[in-house]
Amino acid sequence: MITMLNLFYASGTSAMAPHILLQASGLPFTIEKVNLDQKTWANGDYNRINEKSYVPTLQTSPNTYLTECAVILEVIDSLADNQYAFNYGTDAYWQLRTWVNYIATELHKNFISPFRKGNWLPNTDESKQLVWQRVAPRLKFVEAHFAGPWLLGQKFTFADPYLFVMTNWMKRLDYPLAQFPKLAIFDAQMRQLQSVSEVLQIEGAPHSLTDK
Ligand SMILES: N[C@@H](CCC(=O)N[C@@H](CS)C(=O)NCC(=O)O)C(=O)O
Known part of the structure; x- marks a missing residue:
């Protein structure tokens, strides 16, 4: 309990x-x-x-x-x-679960440097480049399928704060967020939320x- x-x-x-x-x-x-x-x-x-x-x-x-x-x-x-999900068992619910799994396994884990012990962001130019090669195509996929204004459309779901961690990391690592216009708008929109600030x-x- x-x-x-x-x-x-x-x-x-x-x-x-x-x-x-x-x-x-x-x-x-x-x-x-x-x-x-x-x-x-x-x-x-x-x-x-x-x-x-x-x-x-x-x-x-x-x-x-x-x-x-x-x-x-x-x-x-x-x-x-x-309030941050769709009704259990609906198509929209499974879409949400699919996205959250994608963020966790395809984005989050690929942001991790293979050269550091533990789960850490890259810290050298070489590892930053390697991580970029891995995350860029996956970010491109998110950009192509981003519904807007939130990842899954009109509803702010629990996938959105997780995706924000990724766009925040892009900024921290100086990755070109501007090349992903929908993600760049999403990142700015997230920062407007009281909870985020x-x-x-x-x-x-x-x-x-x-x-x-
Ligand atoms: N599979 C875990 C991974 C969590 C993870 O990677 N955490 C990182 C920060 S983003 C961490 O604590 N790294 C420190 C370490 O591994 O030493 C999850 O999805 O929560």
């Missing part, structure tokens, strides 16, 4: 997606900042919270810790009366791209 919502995050990471959704939803929640370099948090060893050793983690009871961004997003949506302010400077 869900008795609490406590999000373990690090600034500017994929944890920003559930953070935005929680902030938008008005659900009561708390946050715990994780030091990913040291794998620590305010109360010690973060690996005892999540043995996968990454963020996000959503604590939903004193002894329950949920992991995997896509699942955490859906859990938050379910607690927010499914609040989360950007709360999280502050993103975790550095430098080596651990």
